[in-house]
Amino acid sequence: MPTPTLPNAALPDNHTRRSRRKEARPGELLAAALDLFVEKGFAATRVEEVAQRAGVSKGTLFLYFPSKVELFKAVVRENISGRFAVWNDEFERFEGSTHDMLRYCLFNWWERLGSTRTSGILKLIMSEAQNFPELASFYQHEVMQPGKTLIERILRRGVARGEFRPMDFTYGVYLVLAPMLFLALWKHSLGPCCSDHAQLDPHQYLAAQLDMLMHGFSQPKTLTNLSLEPPLP
Structure with missing residues (x-):
């Protein structure tokens, strides 16, 4: 038998957490970038590290910030x-x-x-x-x-x-x-x-x-x- 489709109200908790996390990602990326820029400097910080610390993929980071320079500018504007x-x-x-x-x-x-x-x-x-x-x-x-x-x-x-x-x-x-x-x-x-x-x-x-x-x-x-x-x- 096919697996029944759950209505939205009955979706598992982990789906809800993922939805909330997707909305929170720009803020999490900026916080992670600030930490790494201060710890390591601009040149030594890699976007892969920022994404990893924020718990997202590098591709997700580039959805919000097209380059490391733009990510840095966003950190300065935010803070x-x-x-x-x-x-x-x-x-x-x-x-x-x-x-x-x-x-x-x-x-x-x-x-x-x-x-x-x-x-x-x-x-x-x-x-x-x-x-x-x-x-x-x-x-x-x-x-x-x-x-x-x-x-x-x-x-x-x-x-x-x-x-x-x-x-x-x-x-x-x-x-x-x-x-x-x-x-x-x-x-x-x-x-x-x-x-x-x-x-x-x-x-x-x-x-x-x-x-x-x-x-x-x-x-x-x-x-x-x-x-x-x-x-x-």
Whole structure:
């Protein structure tokens, strides 16, 4: 006798799991790619490895991402550049002083990105940019330029409100970026290899950097009672 066909409601559980998994595959592929890009770098990561870690075939990966370059771009958009709309909205809605805004910027960058595996993308870009100029150009356009623009908006806000003294905004932006870049590189290079006594406490490091920035940027009258502690969640 022929095997009866089960109605959809009676399909086995493993069919349901496969259906759900098919829908989840792009996210699983991006998560696997992020892990491998951070662990091994761009050149050393093979698409076969990404597919295997995500539990799909290489052909399935190429259904979603036509090349390793496009896969990398999707990882950056998913984890970094796709968040700028939210960050710019936070800038528009922020009601505190510019000192508080800059403090919020540094500490929340660490909590949201710097302390996560995503910050390893920066090390990848800095180490492999010359070999992959397309990736370097993409990262500059999608991450660095919007990030610099946002920080410049913070500094200009402070000057316009009389909280910060006049400054060269181009280099003021780099002064804010410097401790963020250092922490990200430290986390994914020397940091894991150092003995306990040589380790950095990220929050203390950022507080020290913020103290230097505030004394460099601020008008003398605004230096009293500045808070350098991490903002409350």
